[in-house]
Structure formats: C-alpha cells, structure tokens
Amino acid sequence: EIVMTQSPATLSVSPGERATLSCRASQSVSINLAWYQQKPGQTPRVLIYGASTRATGIPARFSGSGSGTEFTLTISSLQSEDFAVYYCQQYNNWWTFGQGTKVEIK
C-alpha cells in the first residue's frame, strides 16, 4: 500500500497570503496525484489532478506541482472561501488519501 503523508497538519494563514501544502508518497506515484478540498459539512471537491491540472471551474489561484514522491499545492492568495481541509490522493496504485491539511484563518 502506498502511504501518503501530508504536512503540516494545520496551516494558519491570513487572508490574502500564500499557502503551501505538501504531500509525500511512500513510493513513486508518477504524476497520478489529485488534490481535494473539503469544507465542513460538504462533500470533497477535486481541485487538481495529474499533479498540476486544475479541474473544471477551479480558480487560477490554486496550483499543483511535483512528481514522483513529492507534491505541493499552492494557494496564491487565500480567500475566505478557501479555509478548509485539503487532501491529496494517489491513484497510481489503487487509491490512497493523505490524512489532510487544515487551512485555518490566522
């Protein structure tokens, strides 16, 4: 099983600031990685797939990078609606999620 490890567990950021979230895979997943956003009481929503491709309707302030075992989700200028929990998911070998990073208001 491929283990996905996200850091940090919680990220405190002020609105308008940049947020950088990390995700590490226990073995290479190539670029078969997605990022999801989940707000309280809501269903997860895919933001990024293929490590760096934004899903339909996702604002340009969200960007993904990385390949192999190291990945990053960057939110360039946090808006109020971006405070949520973010999960990475590998789909290279079955499917596994990271434990999530909570982005909270500083």
Place this chain on the structure above:
Amino acid sequence: EVQLVESGGGLVKPGGSLRLSCGASGFSFSSYRMNWVRQAPGKGLEWVSSITTRGTYIYYADSVKGRFTISRDNAKNSLYLQMSSLRAEDTALYYCARSFRDDYFDYWGQGTLVTVSS
C-alpha cells in the same frame, strides 16, 4: 447534471450487516468505474472499494477485505456495498464516488451515515 445519491445507512450492532446503495443519474453509469469512500467522524478520507464498469475487477482496502462486498447493477444505474461483520471502527459517512478515466474521483454523493454501536 451528475447526481449520486446514497442510502441505506443507519445504526447497527457490532457483528451486524447493512447494505448501502448509490443511485446514479445524469451520466452513462455503465461507462464509469465506481467507488466507495468513507470518512469516520472528524477524521480523513479512506478509500474502501472500487468496481470496474462491468464488475470484472473489484478491489478492497485491507481494512474491509473479506467483510464488505461491492457490486453494481448497470440496468438500474446503481452501486451497492454489502457490509457484514461490522465493527465500531466501521462507523463513518460512506460516500459513493465516480472515477474519471479510472483515476481520480470527479463526482461524489452526499454520503450515508453508518453507526456501529451496541
């Protein structure tokens, strides 16, 4: 509009069984791999099971293997999860999710809550 609607959750005693259903609409259900994902209260997402378009290939997380059975009825546009030998740690919100090209999950239902407690 793609819609996935789960049902069948509820309170069940340890060792009991439950069958979850997911009704799909707004897309060609038979053309997509489908999945179950769960989320324990206050916890993260855990992939549970996956089934290919015709049910030819089925996969389970180790945590549910031998206890859960995924199936689908393409004529009824429905996905199922038969859960048996339920444990307290199976308590979670169970989501039905569609795979995009066998990869990531592009649409999710609202979930159905399963509580395993005596």
